[in-house]
Amino acid sequence: MLKTQGLQSLEQIRAFLEGTQTLGFEAPARKDAYDWVAKELRRFNDLQLGKADKGLVRRYLVKVTGFSRAQMTRLIQQSRTSGRAAVALSADGNTQVIGAVGEASNATGIGGDQFNNDASGSGAVYLY
Numbered sequence: 001m002l003k004t005q006g007l008q009s010l011e012q013i014r015a016f017l018e019g020t021q022t023l024g025f026e027a028p029a030r031k032d033a034y035d036w037v038a039k040e041l042r043r044f045n046d047l048q049l050g051k052a053d054k055g056l057v058r059r060y061l062v063k064v065t066g067f068s069r070a071q072m073t074r075l076i077q078q079s080r081t082s083g084r085a086a087v088a089l090s091a092d093g094n095t096q097v098i099g100a101v102g103e104a105s106n107a108t109g110i111g112g113d114q115f116n117n118d119a120s121g122s123g124a125v126y127l128y
Contacts, residue, residue: 007060010044010053010056010057013044013056013057013060014056016060016063017056017059017060017063033065033067034075036065037061037065037072037075037076037079038075038079040057040060040061041057041061041076041079041080042079044057046076046079046080047080058072058073058076061075061076095127095128096127096128097125097126097127097128098125098126098128104117104118104119105117105119105124106118106119
């Protein structure tokens with residue numbers, strides 16, 4: 001697993017990128033690396049960072065994972081859209097629809113296995 005607990009601030013990431021800080025590294029499975037990227041983006045509050053700091057975090061993620069810049073761009077974009085919900089109300093006000101982007105449940109229909117998360121990033125729609 002990626003051992004990055006020692007990097008707690010943007011300054012520490014900057015030092016790491018400049019080659020002045022060491023970091024333990026074991027190559028994880030690809031899905032674990034994807035999950036780690038999403039977790040690091042949340043940890044550094046990527047959505048609230050300015051352009052320069054977003055670039056710093058991106059370079060850090062590329063260096064640690066070994067992913068290409070293009071691949072990291074796709075992962076960051078997916079991370080920014082996953083876990084969000086869109087809500088709509090029918091014209092008559094009797095039906096509410098909630099779309100959950102990135103929902104991973106493989107359940108279908110009523111009474112499906114809600115704990116089966118084998119459909120990573122597939123999304124879901126809930127009607128009320």
